[in-house]
Amino acid sequence: MSDIVLSAQGLVKKFGGITATNNVTLDVRRGARHALIGPNGAGKTTLINLLTGVLEPTEGKIVLEGEDISNLAPHQRVRRGMVRTFQINQLFASMTPLETLALVVSQQRGFGASFWKPLGARAAVAERAEQLLQQFHLAEVMNQRTEHLAYGKRRLLEIAIALACEPRVLLLDEPVAGVPAGEREELLQTVAALPADVSVLLIEHDMDLVFSFADRMTVLVNGGVLTEGNPEEIANNHEVKAVYLGSDVEAMHAA
Ligand SMILES: Nc1ncnc2c1ncn2[C@@H]1O[C@H](COP(=O)(O)OP(=O)(O)OP(=O)(O)O)[C@@H](O)[C@H]1O
Numbered sequence: 001m002s003d004i005v006l007s008a009q010g011l012v013k014k015f016g017g018i019t020a021t022n023n024v025t026l027d028v029r030r031g032a033r034h035a036l037i038g039p040n041g042a043g044k045t046t047l048i049n050l051l052t053g054v055l056e057p058t059e060g061k062i063v064l065e066g067e068d069i070s071n072l073a074p075h076q077r078v079r080r081g082m083v084r085t086f087q088i089n090q091l092f093a094s095m096t097p098l099e100t101l102a103l104v105v106s107q108q109r110g111f112g113a114s115f116w117k118p119l120g121a122r123a124a125v126a127e128r129a130e131q132l133l134q135q136f137h138l139a140e141v142m143n144q145r146t147e148h149l150a151y152g153k154r155r156l157l158e159i160a161i162a163l164a165c166e167p168r169v170l171l172l173d174e175p176v177a178g179v180p181a182g183e184r185e186e187l188l189q190t191v192a193a194l195p196a197d198v199s200v201l202l203i204e205h206d207m208d209l210v211f212s213f214a215d216r217m218t219v220l221v222n223g224g225v226l227t228e229g230n231p232e233e234i235a236n237n238h239e240v241k242a243v244y245l246g247s248d249v250e251a252m253h254a255a
Helices: 044-052 074-079 097-108 121-135 151-164 181-192 207-213 231-235 238-243 249-254
Strands: 004-015 018-029 033-037 059-064 082-084 169-173 199-203 216-221 224-229
Touching (some): 004 044, 004 199, 018 033, 018 216, 018 224, 044 082, 074 082, 097 121, 097 151, 121 151, 181 207, 216 238, 224 231
Parallel strands (some): 033 199, 033 216, 082 169
């Protein structure tokens, strides 16, 4: 089995005259905690949309576990193990975390929405849903409608839903954005405790989270890769510092 789980090769995305993704090549290694950073407009969202299949690349290809997935629809990529954190804001609002996770686990295991039907299936689904509720600190709110949950709990549920899809690669899209200070710590700890065998690509503005989480970083600027390295290399890279307008690591942490 290759050490590289997900590979973007020479990806280009043009919107008319704008090149939002400019020849991006990126490898996510098995078990990596890989962060994608860059200033506003650098092309992070476009790159994630290319990886997940929301956008079609102008050039280049995407390989997941050795298979070219460039022409697959988003749901087919999810089936093959590339899962992005799910934006919960509208969907599932009237369901509880328990119902939501039971439904996703049930779908994932091929029981569809009828998870109460096959004998034994219900117990297996309930057991996995229960594990996820515990792991994501949702057990005490599992019977509340999601629309009534605190924002931090909703973000936890979004990650739990993604994990219920049993990803090989989890694309974590700004997990702490907009989360109030009092709820951040629980979220940060939960993200840090994600299973080691799930490779994670984190897109994040919060440099504290990036530097505490990532073992590898890719810096995007103007749609292209400025540099890639481990956290120490990135923190000491002069070009990266210049991009973040700071002169030292503290400035990056505060960005
Ligand atoms: N659908 C589109 N049509 C035209 N231009 C687009 C489109 N989507 C993105 N762009 C442009 O592509 C560039 C990269 O945008 P993108 O949203 O990917 O950056 P980003 O790094 O995610 O930024 P932010 O951190 O602000 O979300 C920007 O110049 C943006 O204006």
